[in-house]
Amino acid sequence: MRRPLSRLAVTGAVLVILLPAASRAQTRTITGTVTIAGTSVPLSGATVSVPGTAATARAGANGEYRLVAPQGSVTLLARAIGYKRITRPLTADQTTADFALEKDPLLLESVVVTGQATTVDRRSATTAVARVSGEELTQVPSPTIENALVGKISGVNLQSNSGAPGGGIQMQIRGNNTILGAFDPLYVVDGVIYANERIAGGRGDITDAAFATAEDDAVNRVADINPADVESIEILKGAAASSIYGSKAANGVVIITTRRGQAGQNSVRLVQRLGAFSPMRTLESRHFTQAEAVAKYGSGVAHWFATDPSPYFNHYDQLYTTSNLSYETVADVAGGTERTRYFIGLTNKHDGGIERNTGFDRQGLRVNVDQDLGSKLGVKVSSVFNRSANDRGWNNNCNNFACNGYAFAYTPSFVDYKARDANGNYLAPDWGINANPMQTTDLAKNHEVTNRFTGGVSTNYDAFNSTRQSLRFVAAGGLDVFHQNNQLWSPNELFYEQTQTLPGTAIQNDGDSKFYNWNLNAIHIIHGSGFGGWSLNTSGGMQYEDRQVEISRTETENLIPGQRHVGQGTNTTGTDSLAQERTFAFYGQEEVRLLDELLLVQAGLRAERSSVDGLVDKYNIFPKISASYRVLGLMGAGSELKPRIAYGETGNLPTFGQKFTQLGTPQLGGLSGFTVAAGSGFAGVEPERVKEVEVGIDGIAMHSRLTWELTGFQRNTTNLLLQRVPAPSTGFSSQVFNGGRIQNRGIEAMLGLTPIQRSNVTWLVQTTFTQYKSEVKDLAGLPPFRPPLSGFGGLGVTFIQEGKPLTQIVGRAFDANGNRTATDVQIGNSAPDYRMGLVNNLTYGPFDLNVVLDYQHGGDIINLTQFLYDDSGLSADYGSAAWTERMKGYNGGVMTPYIEDASFLKLREVSIRTAVPRSWVSRAGLGARTISVGVSGRNLLTWQRYSGLDPEVANVGSAAIRNNLDVAPYPPSRSIFFDFSVGF
């Protein structure tokens, strides 16, 4: 396998060395300036080129360029990211050309990543592109970049796991593709592979949750990225696009580029935002008369009726209120000279939580520096330090009422959590459960702090450059390290702790993640004039990556009263787990443009070995091939129609440890033993493999005012990581193996329109549509089974079954005669039927209005919160006809009444902003150049069918197959911020 590859590399190298010797044409020099249309602002970084040749020049700080072009008449192309291109023919004797570029709200001129160090312009891209600019991300403040993406891209399903401050989101690109493997996309920030671990803090061990800490609502660590730093986000959705990242890219790749300085554009920006979060929805509960209360809870509860004959306390209102003041301060400085460019960004953010004593903070310092060394060598350094902290409170499933929502479901409405006795102490619970959430949220701590550094260096060497060909070397590397620390404290005096044999619990959890990677690339481009103009772009390289994640947790019980550290209890236990992974890959890629460069064909191969594979010396090959053809002028001048087709393969690595058969270490009589564990490893374990075909037809029409992208895909994940039950007489009860197949098929569409684009008015509308369906095609002989963390037995669970969607929910239902079915049947599907997003952006003079709508159609949710209220007899609709109907299910062990429609329409973002007139700015005397003020809101309105809090919820957010399980989560919130921005 390696032979042909190395041969390829050798051939490539020879080609690279020989070609520069080819003859050079006579040249001439063209100069000019590039500015922003309607202004005299120079566009530094714009490129001017002669298509069909390697002649390219970059505009400097003053917008001036100097292009060495072939002799004779030529066509010049001027372009800059964020601006529409201009082509202009030049006669043989013209030596100057100035360009004024118009803004490009539809991002038609962006480039698309095609390799570790190669890109292609979006107009030619052979695969679907999802790209969002930093500006679009930060219209409305958001806790994490994922929140800010919602509604703006197609092919991606983003859902929060709860309303807790500080993140916790699942991002699914083109559906679920795995059962036991990794399910998150790969994140790459400025070329550095970025860890998106979910490290549970240990809350579940205090709250006695069924899946222990899997129900902790852990933050996925992409939350550490500061949206204000982001220049753009590009999402590689299909296998043909993401294949360049090999066996970690089955779930797609999110490529984040941060802001950098531009020569000559020195700027200082200060943004101050102030706002607050408030609860979006709460739940009601049953009203009681004194007689009903005494009948249900005994005469001991009569005192609640002493002053008010019909007391009613909404416990959500008691615990979840408008947050304290939230703020975000962003200060950044950017600029530089021709040779040295810099960006320095500082942020300080605090999001208050609607639950008492919860919240999220993030501080960050980013320094990005670009330095040119001579005319051929450039170095880019990116670095960021972030600190994120959160207090996410007490929610989700639990079994000792330490969680708020769960406790509410068992607390009758006549109970006032705020009531205190004569000495100011919390009243001992007399309502059947041993917990008062007011006391819990006042005294218990669930605190998390993460410190993180991410840094990378990229070096670009232009070894050779002529009008006909160029050769470039790129070396890049970086590291991403973080330490997450969780401190949990459940003090002795809490009512639920008092019922324990060993009251008082403290947990210290430490997660340590170290990722580093480097890559080396050579890129050779050659242009020719045959076949109506062609070019050949050959690139190759190698990549190494190392990942280490260590999680250690110490828990102690029976604390000394008042003490909160793990050294101060008597029953102390500790766990530690270390996962390590190393990958090395070679890759090569050929990009061919033919027929006046309108036809683009790309093909590539990546050969990769990883330490988590069973056979660590074996290289797995991931190929891709794709093509696009641009048809010009079919729908009027400047219009383009581009059919495209792509095939690619990518992988999903085995998880660490799947190849090992572990030994158990039982202890007895103070002696420690070894036993062969029940799970057998698989010494030959391989990556899962996604094979995907993608076709699409994209267009640009109406003088670049309309653009669309329409894509259909079919992806098969084969060689799945599965678990079988071998004959128990082997001594093993499970074994991992590779086999089976899951299919995902879907359609995604994007339509962008600028109905108005005039000098003082721009109206931009962009809509996205995403629909996909999964089906389990083959289970390699396994009987249908419940995957890990699939839900609570009998209460609606995810169930893997051939011929069914991966996301089906099964449980007992009523048959035609109203009897309980004998076996589980499909009663729902957690995946939505489709999702749509609508972005509206209107700029009128100094005013800017931005509205984002997000619609989900279908999908089912399991309302176990309602189930809890029915279990306690405290449902708000107790005794009603609807209640009677639902209780038939409750009493009969049938879950259908608790399966609800998860459709929703959310007004995700609204912002209105205006620039303060210049005369006022100068009068203010701050020395400022621009000032703008605005107000923005997130999640202001929701329309939903769901009777619970929020259809966007996952009790087990760490499950590969999201099961939309609602078990008393942190309620959703809306936020409103005022902002004030000054530019110097």
Added chain:
Amino acid sequence: MTTIRQVRTARRRSHRVTRLAACAVVLIAACNNFDVQNLNAPTAETLTEAPSREVLARTAIGIQTQALNDRGGIIQQWGIYGREGWNLLGNDPRETGEEIRGPQDPGGRAGGIWTGQYQAIRTLNVYQAALANAKALTPQEVKASLGFAKTIKAWHLHLLAIRSGPTGIPIDVDRPISEPPAPLVSMSDAMAAASALFDEAYADLQGGGSSFPFSFVPGYTGFTTPATFAQFNRALAAKLLVHRATFVNCAACWQQAATAINQSFITTAGLPASLKLGVYFGYTGAAGELSNPVSEAMTSDRYWVHPSIITGAQLRPNGEPDLRLTTKVALADDPRTLNGLTSSYKPVMYNDPVTLAPDLGADIPWITNEELLLLRAEIRWNTGDKPGAISDLNLVRVNAGGLAPTTLTATSSDAAFVDELLYNRLYSLMWTQGTRWIDARRYGRTAQLPLDRTGDVVHPNMLIPSAECDARRLKVPCSIGS
């Protein structure tokens, strides 16, 4: 033709070339070792690749802890099958349904007490293989270790054979997971194989020197040298031979059992205290360690005494019931009724004798002198020494039960002897090993066990678990010959 080795060498060589190239061109990182080990837990390679003395010692401890596998299920489920007691907790309908009334579910309870036993056997097999490469041990220590391992393995096989009866069990399970499962063999063959293994073990222990190269968990006090462990081996071997004689009509087994039991730790000296002499399943109840699986508070609604145990107890000369009953049960505050089953008594043999509080560190008898005396009575009756048999029975009746000597004589019928034997076995061994169910099966007396509700049955054996049949591509329920 290229051999596998040549291909491997070629691969290795070409790999080395690539790696060197990568190293030369780039940084040291490419030269990194890709054989990343698992540091979170020891892996099976620890045992298979040149195991150290420490590793082998720890594996012996692991084997001792896995001997405790399924003990709770054996006591309670076989206890329910044999009507030693009921589970009246009411959280699982199978306790008063499937287990007493059927039909048996091979995917559930009736397929239990299987996986845990074979997991123990897997560890034993890996240990035995490791001993073969154990350069860290002396030959004597290897023999001692083999004697230990084979004894415990033979005992697991014996337990599995009883559990399954006519369905048969696989015994040749020391094979890679990728191979087809081991064939099923009959109860008679499985037991014969276990007997042979006990004998091999006994021979190994004879040559095993004066000490084992490992420690023992609680419960083995007095049996922790190869010589004393050999007595434990003979006790277990004798019990298996008695079972073979009764379960599968091995006529020659009685005589072999007589030989074996005399080489065991059986004694008539020091009674009644020496009744308790023997090996126990030891528990500590300490944090992170195993607790007695059946010890429970008086207020627990889980395990209850079958009323026939209370009513069936013989009386002592003073008119009080058998001491073996009065020390092992206590009257609950309130009787418990579930699905037509009512009991007033809780078993308390694993509770504090004074406070009746649960004792999570209480040991469970594995085989004691009390059981050996009863086994010898059974052997003697069947090998022509009927007076000796009566004398052994009386040692237990008087010393353990506080009862008068039996009225049996050497001329009593076999049936009368079995009546008396089974009575004493029940009261001496109840809530330790499902003895009532096993003895009823051995003597074809399952029909004589008390049934409490119309439609209740006594299950003749447990079933081969569904997963085992599935892996063999056999229709569930499966058995030898299917």
